[in-house]
Amino acid sequence: MSRHLDLNVALVDKYLKTYDYPSLANYLNISFKLEKGSDGIPLQFDFSDTVLNSLHKILLQIINEEISENHQNILKELFRSLRNYVINIDVQKYLSNDSFLNNVKIICESSLVTNDILQVVLQFLINLVVSNEIAAKKVYAVFQNQIFGSLKQNVNTYENSALLYNISLHHAIELDFDMYVCILQLYDNRNNIEFLHFLIEKFITYDNFWTNYKKIDLHRRLVVLGVIREKQIKGEKLDLCDYALQTLSNSFINSASIIFQTVSSNENDLEPYEVSELLQVISSLSSDDSYLKKLQNDKDLLINVGVVLINIHKLGKDTENYFSSIQSLSEVRQPTQQMSKHPAFGFKADLIRIIGNLCWKNRTMQDLVREAELIPVVLECCNMDARNPFIMQWGILAVRNLCENNLENQKIIAGLHQEGTVSSTVLEEMGLTLHSSGDENGVKIVPLDALRNHR
Structure with missing residues (x-):
């Protein structure tokens, strides 16, 4: 009208x-x-x-x-x-x-x-x-x-x-480095202005932005990663260019070892949190068909993810630290605030998720995981862990993707043998335990009280 x-x-x-x-x-x-x-x-x-x-x-x-x-x-x-x-x-x-x-x-x-x-x-x-x-x-x-x-x-x-x-x-508005930083700074200080947020969402689709990304200071890089994670969590479409994908992968590869600084403390430095955010972004991208095939060409990413997983898993088993598994049923249901705020929270699960996704219908990646001797580590991670929500599910999916149409990987898993049983805090809280009778029937779940009375 x-x-x-x-x-x-x-x-x-x-x-x-x-x-x-x-x-x-x-x-x-x-x-x-x-x-x-x-x-x-x-x-x-x-x-x-x-x-x-x-x-x-x-x-x-x-x-x-x-x-x-x-x-x-x-x-x-x-x-x-x-x-x-x-x-x-x-x-x-x-x-x-x-x-x-x-x-x-x-x-x-x-x-x-x-x-x-x-x-x-x-x-x-x-x-x-x-x-x-x-x-x-x-x-x-x-x-x-x-x-x-x-x-x-x-x-x-x-x-x-x-x-x-x-x-x-x-109209494409490719800016210079100073202008990108200015808008990131304004958004960080006044993020109630929705158009600053929309602009950053727009910038992450530009090649020109990612050529400047590495020069941006750490705090502003975290702002960018936060915007990407927010879109991923909401299920909104990301239009990242190939150069953006490579930049994110290289950034993680070059800085992944920083996470080990937090093995025994809740590190307040921002660098471990950037590594954690990078991993979350990449693991989510690996579940998106439009990015998975490109990531499956990145052998360096898989190798570095594997190395970090092996070392985190070993550190978590050697001593009690922030990488150790927690199988207490109460904490699996509701992780503590201190635990969930640690940069390593969910880190191992995201590593497993990436490995599993990269191996999906990809023989090269499947074989690379086997050659890197990662299969036993992936299998050991198929347990509930309060520090890594859904790690068991991602682990099972990873094993499935590793074995699909790959007889060599299937033989590796079939050749693994039982070396006793492992105490399960979750089962014990439920009044159950794992018991090996030493016969061909293998491991059974039995009532803990019944086993104690029998002994």
Whole structure:
């Protein structure tokens, strides 16, 4: 639905000739006040080139007079009028011309234009570029320096980030290193601005962003990984380029050993948490068909994951530490807060998950796991562990993927023999235990009290 715009152009000209800007501002305020339909959506004004030319005439007169404090109120009402008018798509097209945009730029560059006026100008530009690819490209070409400068000064950050994001929907906005860091910093400090979040989601799809990723400081890298993890947890689509995938993999490979710093303490340094976040991101990506085949070409990733798994598993068995398994039924059901906040929480499960996924229908990876002597370690991890939720399920899936159409791996598992029984804290809490009778019947689950009475 639309509504007729009854603007008296002759009256506007009279106010301009007499420099009666207060009356003109009041008239524009009344004429362009939005009304909503029964559905709550603002009604569009009918298109009129005569009206648009009249509004442009007001802008030109102000520019020719040299902007002063006397123009502040009329400028604010002029751009409010344009903001409300430009929701009409024909108005968008009409105003998407270089002459008009360059005159708006003159206003933005004036030192006498206040931030509240600039805020309304930005709101107008946002409405101009919405669903308008041509306008988005032109606005970016004309105003990118103003947008970047304002963001660096943290001025009108909501409007500038909203404008930049809406432009990015139609036009790639590859930034330099400093600008990427600026937006990450703004998001970290003021993450209540949703458009900063949307911009980071957009950036992670750019090759150019990932060429700068390694230069970004650790804290900001964690911000990026956090945004990726949030999308993964929500099940939202990620459009990571091949270079992004390789960068994430290399970052983990080069820093994975840092996790061993936390073997006996709840390390407060951010580096172990980055390693943990990287692993979570990669393990989740390995469950996505669009990334799995690319990851299955990365032998270095599998080898390094395997080395880390072997060492973590060995450290956890040698002494009681943050890598040791916890099979207490109460803690399996509800891990302690201290446990769940440790960077190694879930780490071993994610390693197993990656190994299993990389071996899915891939003979090269299956054979590499066998050659690296990882199969026994994977089998030993098929137990409940409060420090690694779902590790048993990921372990079983890994064994299945390792054995599928691979007789050599099947023979390795078939050749393993029982070396006694292992005490199970979970079973003991349930009043049960594992018992080997030494005969061909193998291991049985028996009531713990019955076994004690028998002895």
